[in-house]
Amino acid sequence: MPLRPVSSSDLLIDGKLAPGTGGTFDVRNPATEEVLGQAADATADDMDAAIAAARRAFDTTDWSRDHGFRARCLRQLRDALLAHGDEFRELAVAEVGCPTFLTSGPQFSGPVNDLGYFADLAESYEWTTDLGEAKPMGLKNTREVRFEAVGVVGAITPWNFPHQINFAKIGPALAAGCTVVLKPAPDTPWCAALVGKVIAEETDFPPGVINVVTSSDHALGAQLSTDPRVDLVSFTGSTATGKKVMAGAAETLKKVFLELGGKSAFIVLDDADIASACSMAAFNVVTHAGQGCAITTRLVVPREKLDEAITATKNALAGLPAGDPSDAGTICGPLISAVQRERVESYIALARSEGGTIEIGGGRPADRDKGYFVEPTLISGLDNSARVAQEEIFGPVLVIIAHDGDDDAIRIANDSPYGLSGAVWGTDPDRINKVVNGVRTGTMGINGGIWYSADVPFGGYKQSGIGREMGVAGFEEYLESKAVATPA
Template sequence: MSSLLPTAESRLLIGGKLVPGADGVFDTVNPATEEIIGQAANAGGADMDAAIAAARTAFDDTDWSRDHAFRARCLEQLRTALQAHVDELREITIAEAGAPTMLTRGPQLEGPVADLGYCASLAETYNWETDLGIAEPMGIKSRRVLRREAIGVVGAITPWNFPHQINFAKLGPALAAGNTLVLKPAPDTPWCAAAVGAVIAEHTDIPPGVVNIITSADHTIGARLTVDPRVDMVSFTGSTLTGKAVMAGAATTLKKAFLELGGKSAFIVLDDANLAAAVGVAAFSVCVHAGQGCAITTRLLVPRAAYDDAVQVAAATLSGIVPGDPADPRTICGPLISQRQRARVERYLEIAVAEGGRIVTGGGRPANRERGYYIEPTLIADVANTSTVAREEIFGPVLVVIPYDGDDDAIRIANDSPYGLSGSVWGSDPDRIRRVTEGVRTGTLSVNGGIWYSADAPFGGYKQSGIGREMGIAGFEEYLETKLIAYQA
């Protein structure tokens, strides 16, 4: 097979062809070294227009949406071809996203690729029609059939932090459901998406126009997908602020909008938990991929009587995790994605101190890292849940520890947030754990280290963390319309 690694620049995928961008190229940068590693195709407005037109034609003029077995075969082909190129994809992901090697063997690459098999299976096994039986509305005997059909053209807009996981969590279910797609990845990780485009074009039978991939340095070009009447649905993962703009754009044509947005999730340690174990896990998890995950639990809630001990354990854990080269298999905490993102995290640390917070450990750039967008794992103490750093998504290896008084207060603090994406509860009493998990208003919860991530498990949030669910049957059905057909019996 030919190599996926771009020798000069990557290409757009439009109408089944790999083509250059109308606006030339833009640099892609390795966040661990700050070096330019190559160029990506820079799409312009005409490219986006062509991609939408290709997707529209592929949906309207082919049998793609109706041939379930063919779609399943194409998705299996895609999975197999991606697995054949997994080492090249790993190299791209580490260099471009700064993803630690260890994560590419799980949710950063190999896991999402394998999950395409689940989507392929759904295409063939899903119950596309349901017989509702016979009724006699207004005295007319009628047999009713409920049919599920593809929505049409899907515009997918994705971020940089887990590029493969999020790209495939949209692409897989959307294609399995019979839709066509225009994918607009983040400018920070264009190669991760472009490499998938090359595999689709060269190693699968996916028809031209079914998948189109548009990379661009222009953050706003994806907005065209939200307002174009040829697009039937927009699926967006990113910040809540941008999600609001996506929703407003989608409203102009009343297209469906799926939104997976921000989080400020709480890690609740009950007073009957093993404090050292629970706090250690909380501190460790905030360092994974330098804290660049929307579902990471970044607020540590501990009983007030155990507050000082919790701060000590968290600080010891965080200070023992040294940011390192993501290509090193031992690295847990790699770089932030860009200079812009590091500056953003540093501003939040300044705000924390200005608002009376105490930086217990971390708070600066690692002394052993002269190059790369690294920042030390950081613990902030002595702030209330009303503080800026306890309410806003920082997206870095930063943990805020907050004391509470009793289970009800822990639930109250956890829910006192505009977000509701994820969370964690640690304790020993099953009845107390159940009461807390029932009380916390969030889309996913881990109990004593349980893992909620899986291809068949829906993911999404309450409140300003989004609308709808991704993955699982619920995520698959986000990409379907419901049609009721009544036959006179």
């Protein structure tokens, strides 16, 4: 079954592919600015129908109780998506602007294969825990705790890693027995819409279990937050929007999972190889043009080695120019839109106005007259109180900051409203461990260690969010516990 071209009939509601009642909206290639085609534009009525279908499927079918069937459907979906792998990878490069090499990892292959992990978990999870006998108030009872699906899940996802984040939500939610309404970002609707097409035509998911609603209207996400038929909202995006999601969910006291912003620190200790560490920091910040919440965007280096670190980082960035994402050697592709490019450029201008030095980059590539590109940029001369060191830029922009020892490096890393991720480079295990223990973030990489995997929980401290995604912890976000007692 060819997946392309994508028509406007892209909504998946109650097991059927149907056009959006709002017509269509354009899907644009961020590397060329060309219109690729149109996606279905859903309205509030379409979202209402999707929520009703998910509620009905949860309340009136055995989906939440048939663990083996759920596992089979998830494996069907994984296998069908992999069979269309070339088309999905091509789509990700065109619609997301992600470099080709990422489609073999978090931009497609990784998260699709992760569906198998959650299928296995649906079958192996201990759905009942025996607590044995006890005599509360002198009466002998046997007790157990049963784990059950939370219900209808509203999944609201961003544009930067659409496949990874879509599947990190729908995979564990479906494995846990929930039904789902997926609302993807307007910038990357096809990555979700084509998954809906595969679900409808090549799997045995019952009608209403998974619904995909694309729309140019951000208010449809708010509709998921406030609708009393939705039991949990899982949102990934900016901290500002996450606060609105949480406020909207409070009206019906529904559960929320929030994976929000980051301003992660890459700490280099004075016993580290400066060139190697700074090269890795440069590679991290330009990957997918810096459009990742967990990307390390503050490079915190020993003060006595600041000049050496600036030179090493500049040299590394010079070898990682922004380029065509379809080229195999490209690491830094375009930003997603003209709006996002203007945002990144405004932060670079702000850094200049605050007295910062643009060591390299700072503009648009001279060889790119089309596409939303920004040069990989290094900013020096500012301390951690500067806005470019405190606020999430979401572009290929690295701020280098000097520290005065390990304790000061930890202080700088923690001097942030965020606490999502981080990294440390050094050679002394005790000092490294002190940094790892001291930095308040959800993930830490040591000397290039990679924590991303289906079985690793991901999430942050402070304003980086609430809860964890992926791993057993992420799976359990979609469960409720029920204590059951029987007279012995």
